[in-house]
Amino acid sequence: MKSKQATLRVLLDTSFILPTLGIEVGEEVLTGIRKLAEIKAELYYSRFNILESLWVAARFTKSPTFNMERFSHGLRSIIESGRYGKVEEDSETFKEALRLHMLGHKDVIDNILYAASSSLNLKLLTLDTELKEFIHKKGLKDTLISPSQMV
Numbered sequence: 001m002k003s004k005q006a007t008l009r010v011l012l013d014t015s016f017i018l019p020t021l022g023i024e025v026g027e028e029v030l031t032g033i034r035k036l037a038e039i040k041a042e043l044y045y046s047r048f049n050i051l052e053s054l055w056v057a058a059r060f061t062k063s064p065t066f067n068m069e070r071f072s073h074g075l076r077s078i079i080e081s082g083r084y085g086k087v088e089e090d091s092e093t094f095k096e097a098l099r100l101h102m103l104g105h106k107d108v109i110d111n112i113l114y115a116a117s118s119s120l121n122l123k124l125l126t127l128d129t130e131l132k133e134f135i136h137k138k139g140l141k142d143t144l145i146s147p148s149q150m151v
Helices: 027-039 047-060 068-080 091-103 108-119 129-137
Strands: 009-012 042-045 084-086 123-125
Touching: 009 108, 042 047, 047 068, 047 108, 068 084, 091 108, 108 123, 108 129
Parallel strands: 009 042, 009 123, 042 084
Antiparallel strands: none
8 A cells, every 4th residue: 555655844045935935046946846846745935934034126127127026926826825934933943043143144034934844844945055064063953955856
């Protein structure tokens, strides 16, 4: 008898949110997004992805390639479509993010996303090799997954 494989539950790093907002990213991100669709993964985002996406979008607003309508439509899709679940960070998440900062990883948004993925038993889809090396070096729970690791 075949066993049904559990659905992969994935918190997206901001790079994987940007294409929905009309912001171009590399091929590895697009490959990862296609794989997520193929395996029908449960997708999650954090309000901090949205904040970081706004920072990225702010850099492009003067560019002729930036499309505010596409950005707005993508934002509504992420927040309101029901395709993405929203993680709810708690005080422990933020405390852990600060601890990671004190241990030497200075990207606070990545720290929040990692802490949320760890406490909520989600995989964190990221291309961030610096974060991956930090997690391994410190012997922390490895929740990170890259597009090449998805089957």
